[in-house]
Each structure stands twice: as C-alpha cells, then as structure tokens.
Amino acid sequence: MNDELKKKLEKLKNINKAKNKNEERENNILLKECIEALHNDGxxxxxxxxxxxxxxxxxxxxxxxxxxxxxxxxxxxxxxHIQFESELKEICSKDIYYIIWGKGLPIIRCGLNSIINHLDDIKAVEADTWLFSTDYNEIIEFHHEGRITCGQIVF
Structure with missing residues (x-):
C-alpha cells in the first residue's frame, strides 16, 4: 500500500471514529440529562x-x-475521605473543576456550586466520576462503590 493510500485510510478511520464517538454521546440519555441539568453552567x-x-x-x-x-x-x-457530598463545599478550595468520566465521554468544565447542585445527574453518567481542578492541583473521586475521596496533587 503506498503512502497516499495509507494517509487516506487513516483519515477515513479517524472520521469514522469521530462519527461513532458523536453517535455514542448523542445516544447516551444520562449524559444528555446531565448536560441539560448543568444548562449554561457547564x-x-x-x-x-x-x-x-x-x-x-x-x-x-x-x-x-x-x-x-x-x-x-x-x-x-x-x-x-468524606461520607456526605454536602462536605465538598468545606473541603474543596477551587471554584472550577473538570468533570471527567471514562474515555469517550466529554469533559465538562463547571463551577463547584453547580456541580454540587447537580451531583446526582453527574454521577449517574458513569460509575466512576472525577472532579479535576482546572489548575490540576485537586482531585475528587466518586468511586463506584460509593466512596468519595479528595486530595491535593503533588508535583
């Protein structure tokens, strides 16, 4: 296979991958509900x-x-380790976080107040959910077994 044909094939693969990713996101009802709940805050x-x-x-x-x-x-x-989601406001020192689920799902930048107000919608999207501060200094993990763990990242 010549180089030009390889490049075309790779381009088509990437287009197909992006199309599949978009379709997967569009068909994810819990993700849609989460995005709607966050409205303009996310x-x-x-x-x-x-x-x-x-x-x-x-x-x-x-x-x-x-x-x-x-x-x-x-x-x-x-x-x-916190027991109640209501404790997040006291523990978190940042105002803006990235909401991260697994690979293939979008990442949303959102304010902490909105995250706390819509946490049930956010956690419903996937079993494990992370909040990653936009300055990369804090991490919060909502583990699939129900644990909530927070910490500061060491560089």
Missing part, C-alpha cells in the same frame, strides 16, 4: 482541549484497575 470542552486534559489527567495521577492510587505522598497529599 462548558463541554472541544475535542482538542478534551484530549489534552484527559491525557494530563492520566499522566499526572497513578491509576490502579479499581481507580486512583490514593497512597499518601505518591502523587497526592492531604487525602480526605
């Missing part, structure tokens, strides 16, 4: 920014098969 990142934030998120933190590796001092300090 901004869906464009594809380029989404890729950058997601790659940084995966590069900065250490992940295990079951979620973030919360071992104190490795990548995170001042780790707090």
């Amino acid at each position: 901004i869906i990142l464009d594809n380029e920014e989404e890729v950058l934030v997601y790659n940084d998120f995966k590069k900065i933190l250490i992940f295990t098969p079951w979620g973030i590796d919360w071992e104190e001092g490795k990548k995170i300090k001042n780790i707090k």
Whole structure:
C-alpha cells in the first residue's frame, strides 16, 4: 500500500471514529440529562482541549484497575475521605473543576456550586466520576462503590 493510500485510510478511520464517538454521546440519555441539568453552567470542552486534559489527567495521577492510587505522598497529599457530598463545599478550595468520566465521554468544565447542585445527574453518567481542578492541583473521586475521596496533587 503506498503512502497516499495509507494517509487516506487513516483519515477515513479517524472520521469514522469521530462519527461513532458523536453517535455514542448523542445516544447516551444520562449524559444528555446531565448536560441539560448543568444548562449554561457547564462548558463541554472541544475535542482538542478534551484530549489534552484527559491525557494530563492520566499522566499526572497513578491509576490502579479499581481507580486512583490514593497512597499518601505518591502523587497526592492531604487525602480526605468524606461520607456526605454536602462536605465538598468545606473541603474543596477551587471554584472550577473538570468533570471527567471514562474515555469517550466529554469533559465538562463547571463551577463547584453547580456541580454540587447537580451531583446526582453527574454521577449517574458513569460509575466512576472525577472532579479535576482546572489548575490540576485537586482531585475528587466518586468511586463506584460509593466512596468519595479528595486530595491535593503533588508535583
């Protein structure tokens, strides 16, 4: 296969991948409801920014098969386990966070107050949900088993 044909094939693959991604998002009812609930408070990142934030998120933190590796001092300090979502306001020091689910779902930039007000809609989209501060200094994990863990990222 010559180089020109390879480039065309790669371009078609990327177009197909983007189309499938968009269709998957459009058919995700819980995602649609979440976006509607956030209304104008949440901004869906464009594809380029989404890729950058997601790659940084995966590069900065250490992940295990079951979620973030919360071992104190490795990548995170001042780790707090909270029982009630209402405690977030007291613990979080940032105003704006990225809402991150799994790969393939959009990343939304949103204010903490709106996140707290619509947390049930946000967590319904996927079993594991993360709030990643826009300055990359704080992480909050809503684990699929119900745990809520917060911490400051160590650089």
